[in-house]
Amino acid sequence: MTDWIARWKNGEIGWHKDRVNARLIAFIDCLELQQGDLVFVPLCGKSQDMMYLLECGFRVIGVELSALAIEQFFDENQLNYSKHQSGQFKVYQAENISLYCGDYFALNKMLLSAVSAVYDRAALVALDGDLRTKYAIHLYAIIPNGCRILLLTLNYPQTQISGPPYAVNAKEVRLLFTKFEYRQLECFNDIDNEPKFQNEGVDFIEKVTYCLHKK
Numbered sequence: 001m002t003d004w005i006a007r008w009k010n011g012e013i014g015w016h017k018d019r020v021n022a023r024l025i026a027f028i029d030c031l032e033l034q035q036g037d038l039v040f041v042p043l044c045g046k047s048q049d050m051m052y053l054l055e056c057g058f059r060v061i062g063v064e065l066s067a068l069a070i071e072q073f074f075d076e077n078q079l080n081y082s083k084h085q086s087g088q089f090k091v092y093q094a095e096n097i098s099l100y101c102g103d104y105f106a107l108n109k110m111l112l113s114a115v116s117a118v119y120d121r122a123a124l125v126a127l128d129g130d131l132r133t134k135y136a137i138h139l140y141a142i143i144p145n146g147c148r149i150l151l152l153t154l155n156y157p158q159t160q161i162s163g164p165p166y167a168v169n170a171k172e173v174r175l176l177f178t179k180f181e182y183r184q185l186e187c188f189n190d191i192d193n194e195p196k197f198q199n200e201g202v203d204f205i206e207k208v209t210y211c212l213h214k215k
């Protein structure tokens with residue numbers, strides 16, 4: 001965990017994109033959201049995708065270890081926010097968005113009882129093997145029945161380069177989310193747009209999108 005805090009402090013945030021993720025735009029409909037619905041963004045960083053969700057008329061609840069990331073999110077998007085303490089979390093709030101600063105694994109079911117959907121980009125794949133299992137078990141435990149998840153993953157030969165982001169193949173996704181209804185929406189090789197992987201001689205990097213449903 002200290003590693004993530006240090007990355008934010010040192011500005012080593014190569015995963016962060018200044019534009020909205022194209023797969024969120026392409027597949028948001030699979031979440032079957034209504035205006036005003038609440039979307040949970042685990043390990044949210046300062047993702048611009050949260051601004052897109054707000055602009056679409058949804059509400060957002062996120063969790064992020066780094067206070068710096070959260071403060072940068074609000075400052076860079078010129079959103080006025082207030083802060084309060086709630087249990088183990090410092091909560092940063094602006095209109096239609098609450099970002100909980102603290103550990104994802106400390107979130108409980110009550111806090112997420114109003115959530116309709118989850119958006120996971122670079123959350124599952126940020127975690128190493130054991131933590132991914134813990135992440136999926138915890139997610140199932142804290143989100144309500146009926147919740148849908150838009151999950152974006154990466155898969156590449158893990159022997160050719162180390163994570164994060166970690167390679168998570170379709171078999172692992174199936175195993176991790178065995179209690180969910182599961183649909184793969186898209187899978188393509190994006191090696192041409194990944195110079196870091198190309199420079200390391202990685203053969204391919206698949207970007208895979210799933211829609212999961214907790215029945």
Ligand SMILES: C[S@@+](CC[C@H](N)C(=O)[O-])C[C@H]1O[C@@H](n2cnc3c(N)ncnc32)[C@H](O)[C@@H]1O
Pocket residue numbers: 001004005015016017042043044045046047063064065066069102103104105121122123126
């Ligand atoms: C790879 S980044 C992805 C951020 C964001 N989802 C995005 O798409 O830009 C992973 C983020 O998870 C945060 N993080 C890691 N472990 C966490 C935990 N246990 N609880 C909350 N946040 C965590 C890190 O600080 C980091 O900002």
